[in-house]
Amino acid sequence: MAPVMDSDLVRQSAATLSAAMQAGEVTSVQVTEACLARIEEVDDKVHAFLHVDRETALATAADIDTRRAAGAELGPLAGIPLALKDVFTMRGVPTTCGSRILADWRPPYDSTVVERLRAAGVVILGKTNMDEFAMGSSTEHSGYGPTHNPWDLERIPGGSGGGSSAALAAFEAPLAMGTDTGGSIRQPAAVTGTVGVKPTYGGVSRYGLVALASSLDQAGPCARTVLDAALLHEVIAGHDPRDSTSIDAPVPDVVAAARSGDVRGMRIGLVRELGGEGYQQGVRQRFDEAVAILTDLGADVVEVSCPNFEYALGAYYLILPAEASSNLARFDGMRYGLRAGDDGDASVEEVMSRTREAGFGAEVKRRIMLGTYSLSSGYYDAYYGQAQKVRTLIARDFAAAFEQVDVLVSPTTPTTAFRLGEKLDDPLAMYLNDIATIPVNLAGNCAMSVPVGLSPEDGLPVGLQIMAPALGDDRLYRVGSALEAALVDRWGHVLTEEVPAL
Amino acid sequence: MAAITRAEVEHLARLARLELTEGEIDHYAEQLSAIVDAVARVSEVAAQDIPPTSHPIPVTNTFRPDVVRPGVDRDEIAAGAPAWEDDRFRVPRILGES
Amino acid sequence: MSGSTAITRMPFDQALQSFEPVLGLETHVELGTASKMFCGCATEFGGAPNTQVCPTCLGLPGSLPVVNAVAVESTIRMGLALHCDIASWCRFARKNYFYPDMPKDYQISQYDEPLCFDGYLDVVVATDDGPREFRVEIERVHMEEDTGKLTHAGGDTGRIHGADYSLVDYNRAGIPLIEIVTKPIVGAGSLAPLVARAYVTELRDLMRALGVSDVRMDQGSLRCDVNVSLAPAGEPWGTRSETKNVNSLRSVERAVRFEIERQAAVLTDGERVVQETRHFHEDTGETTPGRSKEHAEDYRYFPEPDLVPVAPSEDWIEQLRSTLPEVPSARRARLRDEWGISDLEMQTLVNAEALELVEATIAAGVDQGAARKWWTGEFTRVANEQGVALEDLRVTPAHIARVEALITDGSLTDKLARSVFEGVLAGEGDVDQVIAERGLVVVGDDSTLMSAIEQALADQPDVAEKIRGGKVQAAGAIVGAVMKATKGQADAAKVRTLLLAHLGVEE
Ligand SMILES: [Mg+2]
Ligand SMILES: [Zn+2]
Numbered sequence A: 001m002a003p004v005m006d007s008d009l010v011r012q013s014a015a016t017l018s019a020a021m022q023a024g025e026v027t028s029v030q031v032t033e034a035c036l037a038r039i040e041e042v043d044d045k046v047h048a049f050l051h052v053d054r055e056t057a058l059a060t061a062a063d064i065d066t067r068r069a070a071g072a073e074l075g076p077l078a079g080i081p082l083a084l085k086d087v088f089t090m091r092g093v094p095t096t097c098g099s100r101i102l103a104d105w106r107p108p109y110d111s112t113v114v115e116r117l118r119a120a121g122v123v124i125l126g127k128t129n130m131d132e133f134a135m136g137s138s139t140e141h142s143g144y145g146p147t148h149n150p151w152d153l154e155r156i157p158g159g160s161g162g163g164s165s166a167a168l169a170a171f172e173a174p175l176a177m178g179t180d181t182g183g184s185i186r187q188p189a190a191v192t193g194t195v196g197v198k199p200t201y202g203g204v205s206r207y208g209l210v211a212l213a214s215s216l217d218q219a220g221p222c223a224r225t226v227l228d229a230a231l232l233h234e235v236i237a238g239h240d241p242r243d244s245t246s247i248d249a250p251v252p253d254v255v256a257a258a259r260s261g262d263v264r265g266m267r268i269g270l271v272r273e274l275g276g277e278g279y280q281q282g283v284r285q286r287f288d289e290a291v292a293i294l295t296d297l298g299a300d301v302v303e304v305s306c307p308n309f310e311y312a313l314g315a316y317y318l319i320l321p322a323e324a325s326s327n328l329a330r331f332d333g334m335r336y337g338l339r340a341g342d343d344g345d346a347s348v349e350e351v352m353s354r355t356r357e358a359g360f361g362a363e364v365k366r367r368i369m370l371g372t373y374s375l376s377s378g379y380y381d382a383y384y385g386q387a388q389k390v391r392t393l394i395a396r397d398f399a400a401a402f403e404q405v406d407v408l409v410s411p412t413t414p415t416t417a418f419r420l421g422e423k424l425d426d427p428l429a430m431y432l433n434d435i436a437t438i439p440v441n442l443a444g445n446c447a448m449s450v451p452v453g454l455s456p457e458d459g460l461p462v463g464l465q466i467m468a469p470a471l472g473d474d475r476l477y478r479v480g481s482a483l484e485a486a487l488v489d490r491w492g493h494v495l496t497e498e499v500p501a502l
Numbered sequence B: 001m002a003a004i005t006r007a008e009v010e011h012l013a014r015l016a017r018l019e020l021t022e023g024e025i026d027h028y029a030e031q032l033s034a035i036v037d038a039v040a041r042v043s044e045v046a047a048q049d050i051p052p053t054s055h056p057i058p059v060t061n062t063f064r065p066d067v068v069r070p071g072v073d074r075d076e077i078a079a080g081a082p083a084w085e086d087d088r089f090r091v092p093r094i095l096g097e098s
Numbered sequence C: 001m002s003g004s005t006a007i008t009r010m011p012f013d014q015a016l017q018s019f020e021p022v023l024g025l026e027t028h029v030e031l032g033t034a035s036k037m038f039c040g041c042a043t044e045f046g047g048a049p050n051t052q053v054c055p056t057c058l059g060l061p062g063s064l065p066v067v068n069a070v071a072v073e074s075t076i077r078m079g080l081a082l083h084c085d086i087a088s089w090c091r092f093a094r095k096n097y098f099y100p101d102m103p104k105d106y107q108i109s110q111y112d113e114p115l116c117f118d119g120y121l122d123v124v125v126a127t128d129d130g131p132r133e134f135r136v137e138i139e140r141v142h143m144e145e146d147t148g149k150l151t152h153a154g155g156d157t158g159r160i161h162g163a164d165y166s167l168v169d170y171n172r173a174g175i176p177l178i179e180i181v182t183k184p185i186v187g188a189g190s191l192a193p194l195v196a197r198a199y200v201t202e203l204r205d206l207m208r209a210l211g212v213s214d215v216r217m218d219q220g221s222l223r224c225d226v227n228v229s230l231a232p233a234g235e236p237w238g239t240r241s242e243t244k245n246v247n248s249l250r251s252v253e254r255a256v257r258f259e260i261e262r263q264a265a266v267l268t269d270g271e272r273v274v275q276e277t278r279h280f281h282e283d284t285g286e287t288t289p290g291r292s293k294e295h296a297e298d299y300r301y302f303p304e305p306d307l308v309p310v311a312p313s314e315d316w317i318e319q320l321r322s323t324l325p326e327v328p329s330a331r332r333a334r335l336r337d338e339w340g341i342s343d344l345e346m347q348t349l350v351n352a353e354a355l356e357l358v359e360a361t362i363a364a365g366v367d368q369g370a371a372r373k374w375w376t377g378e379f380t381r382v383a384n385e386q387g388v389a390l391e392d393l394r395v396t397p398a399h400i401a402r403v404e405a406l407i408t409d410g411s412l413t414d415k416l417a418r419s420v421f422e423g424v425l426a427g428e429g430d431v432d433q434v435i436a437e438r439g440l441v442v443v444g445d446d447s448t449l450m451s452a453i454e455q456a457l458a459d460q461p462d463v464a465e466k467i468r469g470g471k472v473q474a475a476g477a478i479v480g481a482v483m484k485a486t487k488g489q490a491d492a493a494k495v496r497t498l499l500l501a502h503l504g505v506e507e
Helices: A014-022 A028-046 A054-069 A112-119 A162-169 A186-192 A226-236 A254-260 A281-296 A307-330 A348-359 A362-375 A381-404 A427-434 A438-443 A473-491 B006-015 B022-045 B074-080 C012-018 C069-081 C189-210 C249-268 C314-321 C328-339 C343-351 C355-363 C368-386 C397-408 C414-425 C431-438 C446-459 C461-468 C472-485 C492-503
Strands: A049-052 A081-085 A123-128 A175-179 A195-198 A219-223 A267-271 A300-304 A407-411 A446-454 A461-468 B088-092 C019-030 C093-096 C106-109 C116-127 C130-145 C149-153 C165-169 C176-182 C222-232 C241-246 C276-280 C287-292
Touching: A014 A028, A014 A226, A028 A049, A028 A054, A028 A081, A028 A123, A049 A162, A054 A123, A081 A112, A081 A162, A112 A123, A112 A226, A123 A162, A162 A175, A162 A186, A162 A219, A175 A226, A186 A195, A186 A446, A186 A461, A195 A226, A195 A473, A219 A226, A226 A254, A226 A446, A226 A473, A254 A473, A267 A281, A267 A381, A281 A300, A281 A407, A281 A446, A281 A461, A281 A473, A300 A381, A307 A362, A307 A381, A307 A427, A307 A438, A307 B022, A307 C093, A348 B088, A362 A381, A362 B006, A362 B022, A381 A407, A381 A438, A381 B022, A407 A473, A427 B022, A446 A473, A461 A473, B006 B022, C012 C019, C012 C189, C012 C249, C019 C189, C019 C249, C069 C116, C069 C130, C069 C176, C069 C189, C069 C314, C106 C130, C116 C189, C116 C343, C130 C189, C189 C222, C189 C249, C189 C328, C189 C355, C222 C249, C241 C249, C241 C287, C249 C276, C249 C287, C328 C343, C328 C355, C343 C355, C343 C368, C355 C368, C355 C397, C368 C397, C368 C414, C397 C414, C397 C431, C414 C431, C446 C461, C446 C472, C446 C492, C461 C472, C461 C492, C472 C492
Parallel strands: A081 A123, A081 A175, A267 A300, A267 A407, C241 C276
Antiparallel strands: A049 A123, A175 A219, A195 A219, A195 A446, A407 A461, A446 A461, B088 C165, C019 C176, C019 C222, C093 C106, C116 C130, C130 C176, C149 C165, C222 C241, C276 C287
16 A cells, blocks of 8 residues: 555545554644545535534644654544534534524533544544434435535435535545434445444444434444444444443444455345335346355355335334424423524413424424324324334344344345435435335344445445344444455445545 | 324424414325325234334343432533523423423 | 412311212322432432533433432332332333423323332221221322422512513422322222321321431422312212322312312202312412313323333342331331330321321430420420421420420429420520520529528518428428529529528428
């Protein structure tokens, strides 16, 4: 490898930058400045960031450089810049969740994820755009305008974590944080040619992650390479006593798995119900090619059936709105954030209603209404209660499948990135984007999306989803890095190298 | 066809504290009906005797020791409050009683 | 809307001739944990506003609850003491409704899966035919969190209605509550108000005995919702009213009585009882309507996804069972025997809510007879006059111990002791402060007494002569004069002893 100093810093992986920093070839301040300059240069077009904290980022970088120079023991991601989805609280830094209702809110506390990133010496560049309260698959539902896909600025970068995926594909940051409730890490990764992982539910603390649907939400790493994702995964994962649902068990060795990339003898299942009809031709083609590569690499590929996955979308759009309607009740204009219509005469009920009407966007209101409906008396058993039974059935499907195979694979999304505005007025069409990613959230296990090439029809990235059992996160990295290595070998570079110049 | 009426939409909006416009009420009546129709397939498993899952990972008994820890700085929460008076959050007049 | 509207009532005895009351009691008690239900904030009473808060109890975005282990243990122990079954697996639920004192706009509570269920509590009420035991069946015992405190400002100050705005202090938000719900209490008849009071009293004593709460009623740490309905003789239950936040033992009794009288009048008039929430007014003893239940909130309960299920193991439950102290009824029997008093005397102490106070007073070194005398006599009278609970008087067991010690060493007479307590009750300070302020000390100083004696002898030389001559009974005139001179503050016996010694006369 040529010395990093001679190449474009912003295009390097976190692992490469880390090695270069440790070798004294580059400083964190240099890398951070390069990222900040890149943001300055391209973010007008991409709009990945809602807030850039230049001073703090540079101060952190300088501090890491000082400590490194003094011989301090630093972790592998010390000094590496990162783009943080605006759904994580960070003390004193604006945290909007893409919503107007939190336009000026500066939390008085750090999320556990931020605490761990700080402790690891990661340089947080700023906060990235997202669909309002993570409701969406396109980042068009942000209260601050959409993010554009660097592959084609007329197209969506995925959602809800479109700011984070776009920041990676636009080379504004080598690492990003996302959250995945029904695919909000994996779908943006797929449509931007990047890597995104939804860890096992309870694997990463939700403390300080502004909740969409508590039983589905999970924070995870976003990167341009599988190894980078693993390095970030290792930093953020692990038990947190402040999150009751956090798993008190050792984190699987995801970094070793990513470094190994050996799938010989692994049993891989193709989910019959995720693929075929409704999936774009080019998506299927790239997926099939990738599966062939895995077979070539020595994996044992079989087809498995998960018959109840067909109910997943319905169950998801009952459970998610129900939990969301309750989680979002607190945005009532009483303690923080926007307050609207307080003319001194209006009652508290009126002010709450006016605040929520003014502060929430259409998709948020739609889901709050839907959730209120499915929980209301008379409907609970038919909707929410049934959806919870479906959840059990889906978990059973996964359990049965993992009796036969080590991991399951499917296309991450049915199509490549669609055009901005294309599905904005058709919520049902929008919801279908998550058809392949939702089952994992319902069952609580883990999954990754890795890029497997460009769809021949439109030249846009295609993602392959790998699904593993709960606490089997290392399997994702093993399969993902095997595939990545084979493809990089074929292409001569990672897929994002093909992103057109902005 | 689960037709959600305007009256139901208004009731839901009141429960959810959303002051919807007339246009929004019509719009949501139509959209919610369509969405509920689409998701109502879950009732196909209705007859089956299946335990519901509320929590994806079967963890139980997560407790915290009864130990006092420092909270947040009052000035910081005051700075974020829409209205603050006499060390407390100021809220509009309350009509109903809980 | 205070209790000034003319509400028609039927005399209690008459009401009971036509109707059978059915009661239901929902009691919320703050647990005595150091930290809150779901966060590490202090629970201490009386802190400066919004100083005992954190992201979790303020409901800040991103915050999460974690259950306080001691709150769970306290609830299980309470359930065991109430002979409940303990759930082997249960979940918390969210109760969704908007209110500015509730930071998340939902309350974390339990819904259809309470931690403890199906128990009972035996209570004793005094009747004309002697004590009668009554079994109150317990439906459920569950955990939940308290809300913040609202202060209403502007307009008709202090009241929610007509206020211009309100202020919220969230120090209390998230304090652990235990809610105990009875099954319908039927068959109490005219004893219903007393049964209600005895039940709440017994619950309070049980909590104190278990050490799960000190139940400070003056700080609002016990709140009772009183449901009353009347069944016309031989007919199914009628519509109930729910009187919210009845906060003292006496008020529980009065609220039940009032609702019986009110509903009897409504039904007798051929009208129907409205299912509604009512408010109790301490000043008038009346209840007035609150929000009508016809527009009942739809709370949209669902399992709390941020908390994992509670699944106490058999071992854990048995270990907690082994920590249960003596229950109040057993304790009463034991104390009765230890003090050598009768059932009736014990019942008097219980009725006067003086048992704990008497026990504490005896523990402070006072003789049981004296301890009982003060609490059930003088202090009960004062408490009744002032309309407050005995325990809320300013006098404490330590005060009684001090006074009794002063009586024993002759520094106070019984009469002076009453005056001392009068001062203590009036807030003039502790025993020694009152004595100093009011100048109540027995004149025990020999030289002071001696000069008074010499003065009396000089004033009545003939009497002095008689005494010297052996007529000891004549001493009374001199003692009387000394007592008069010292304004009754001298110890007469001591004066007599000093006088005779001074004159060199044998008794
Ligand atoms: Mg309650
Ligand atoms: Zn707190």
